[in-house]
Amino acid sequence: MPMVAVRHLSKSFGAVKALTDVSLDVAKGEVVCLLGPSGSGKSTLLRCVNHLEKPDAGAVWLNGELIGYRREGDRLLELPDPQVARQRRRFGMVFQRFNLWPHRTALQNVMEGPLRVGRRPAREARERAEALLARVGLADKADAWPAQLSGGQQQRVGIARALAMEPEVMLFDEPTSALDPELVGEVLAVMRDLARSGITMMVVTHEVGFAREVADRVVFMDAGTVVEEGPAAQVLGQPRQARTRAFLSAVLA
Amino acid sequence: MLPDARTLRVVQRRRPGRWLATILVLALLALVIRAFALGQIEWSVVGEYMTAPVILAGLVNTLVMTVCAMALGLALGVLAAVMSMSPNPVMVGVAKFYIWFFRGTPLLLQLLLWFNLALIFPRLGIPGLFEARTVDVITPFVATWLGLGINQGAYTAEVVRSGILSVDRGQAEAAQAVGMTRIQAMFRIVLPQALRVIVPPVGNEVVSMVKLTSVASVIQFSEILRNAQTIYYANARVIELLIVAAAWYLAAVTVLSLFQAMLERRLARGVSTAGRPA
Numbered sequence A: 001m002p003m004v005a006v007r008h009l010s011k012s013f014g015a016v017k018a019l020t021d022v023s024l025d026v027a028k029g030e031v032v033c034l035l036g037p038s039g040s041g042k043s044t045l046l047r048c049v050n051h052l053e054k055p056d057a058g059a060v061w062l063n064g065e066l067i068g069y070r071r072e073g074d075r076l077l078e079l080p081d082p083q084v085a086r087q088r089r090r091f092g093m094v095f096q097r098f099n100l101w102p103h104r105t106a107l108q109n110v111m112e113g114p115l116r117v118g119r120r121p122a123r124e125a126r127e128r129a130e131a132l133l134a135r136v137g138l139a140d141k142a143d144a145w146p147a148q149l150s151g152g153q154q155q156r157v158g159i160a161r162a163l164a165m166e167p168e169v170m171l172f173d174e175p176t177s178a179l180d181p182e183l184v185g186e187v188l189a190v191m192r193d194l195a196r197s198g199i200t201m202m203v204v205t206h207e208v209g210f211a212r213e214v215a216d217r218v219v220f221m222d223a224g225t226v227v228e229e230g231p232a233a234q235v236l237g238q239p240r241q242a243r244t245r246a247f248l249s250a251v252l253a
Numbered sequence B: 001m002l003p004d005a006r007t008l009r010v011v012q013r014r015r016p017g018r019w020l021a022t023i024l025v026l027a028l029l030a031l032v033i034r035a036f037a038l039g040q041i042e043w044s045v046v047g048e049y050m051t052a053p054v055i056l057a058g059l060v061n062t063l064v065m066t067v068c069a070m071a072l073g074l075a076l077g078v079l080a081a082v083m084s085m086s087p088n089p090v091m092v093g094v095a096k097f098y099i100w101f102f103r104g105t106p107l108l109l110q111l112l113l114w115f116n117l118a119l120i121f122p123r124l125g126i127p128g129l130f131e132a133r134t135v136d137v138i139t140p141f142v143a144t145w146l147g148l149g150i151n152q153g154a155y156t157a158e159v160v161r162s163g164i165l166s167v168d169r170g171q172a173e174a175a176q177a178v179g180m181t182r183i184q185a186m187f188r189i190v191l192p193q194a195l196r197v198i199v200p201p202v203g204n205e206v207v208s209m210v211k212l213t214s215v216a217s218v219i220q221f222s223e224i225l226r227n228a229q230t231i232y233y234a235n236a237r238v239i240e241l242l243i244v245a246a247a248w249y250l251a252a253v254t255v256l257s258l259f260q261a262m263l264e265r266r267l268a269r270g271v272s273t274a275g276r277p278a
């Protein structure tokens, strides 16, 4: 059984079709990179996976568990918010614009989830958060406020915050797109380590080099559909579809 | 050829308007002072009643009511704001109705309604659990508290709502992504950040509330103005007692305004230091 099973997802915003019948499987421990031009529905797909966005049609399963709904025969009944929230803990999400909580220190950003949602004892939550900050190379920034950190540091705190809930799947939505070029490397390094640790990852990125090196599989999206998917070397090396070739040559230019 | 800028001096521009304004203001002030000095005001009576026990009791009641009504108003305002942004249309409807009704009717009318609640419901309570006569429950204090607090809540709701809207959507999403419910995200992540927008107008409203309590004199709540009236009904020193009341309102408002200015400076400081690198 796939770790994440995305089946026949469609989602519109008014007249804009963000996703049209998208299906995708991610195996346990697999790193899947999602590539595609801006507006192709990559963010919407990730946000449907952890049910931040409610799909119009189709559904997502995590390890066989339906996300956001209860099935009765062929009907999907919406779960109440607390139950969806409980399911969301099993995904970690990293945002393009970091979305750190500015009124909490780096350590508090990481601790907040385990403390308030996981109901861990404060001592344990703090020790784990300190270990996670050390893991992303920010042990000395525990008491810094987000505004005192560089973009790369903020994003690494964001990764630590997502890891704090011990998720089964990590979702990255263009984690380096908002960074100054010289700060991209430190974030990619942390993600490379994570990938090696065997955690399942779905990564939306424009970093073709990172995808080639780290991804087990690359999915190319355009206009709300999956245009092409396959092993990284194949999709990035010998793309079959004209749209993929056009995109890659534009990005690599 | 340009002149040497180091040898040039700036000379203050003449401002005849200022002089004219000063003279006018001084003249007006002299007229007013003369009028008050010649008018039928016993300043010794004013001084005597400034610290009269009844007046001081009224001052205490005014301040206590300001605190109680603002507390109720804030609680209801936050509740109504959060409800009005809920995905549940019933909640939204209730919140919108509350805001519409209490902003759409005069405060004085609302106070009279609360005070005369016994005319609609002679008895209050939960059947089987407890029951009481409405006239015993709805004292002038309670009627004023409900009237001012519930009215204030309808206004505060809009302030809280704009505060919530000022916080980036990504903040709540990040909270939901770690598994917080919508409500948890609201109270732990969004509202604390919304305070920066909410506090200044609410501070203003605290100051207004001090004066607004005087409206409750019509339903026999013994705040400053009502107590001043009680005295002048007996001794006919109307203007003197109104001056006493005015002085106390001004004093309370001035002190509160100073507090508010301090609070706003503190909030602003939080923002500017947060932006400074370590």
Ligand SMILES: Nc1ncnc2c1ncn2[C@@H]1O[C@H](COP(=O)(O)OP(=O)(O)O)[C@@H](O)[C@H]1O
Pocket: A013, A016, A017, A018, A036, A037, A038, A039, A040, A041, A042, A043, A044, A045
């Ligand atoms: N909340 C939203 N409201 C309206 N339109 C949206 C919203 N989110 C996404 N869209 C639209 O859906 C399409 C796909 O967006 P998105 O998933 O963000 O693409 P990508 O992440 O690949 O750039 C775009 O046309 C975008 O404008």
Ligand SMILES: [Mg+2]
Pocket: A042, A043, A044, A173, A174
């Ligand atoms: Mg996107």
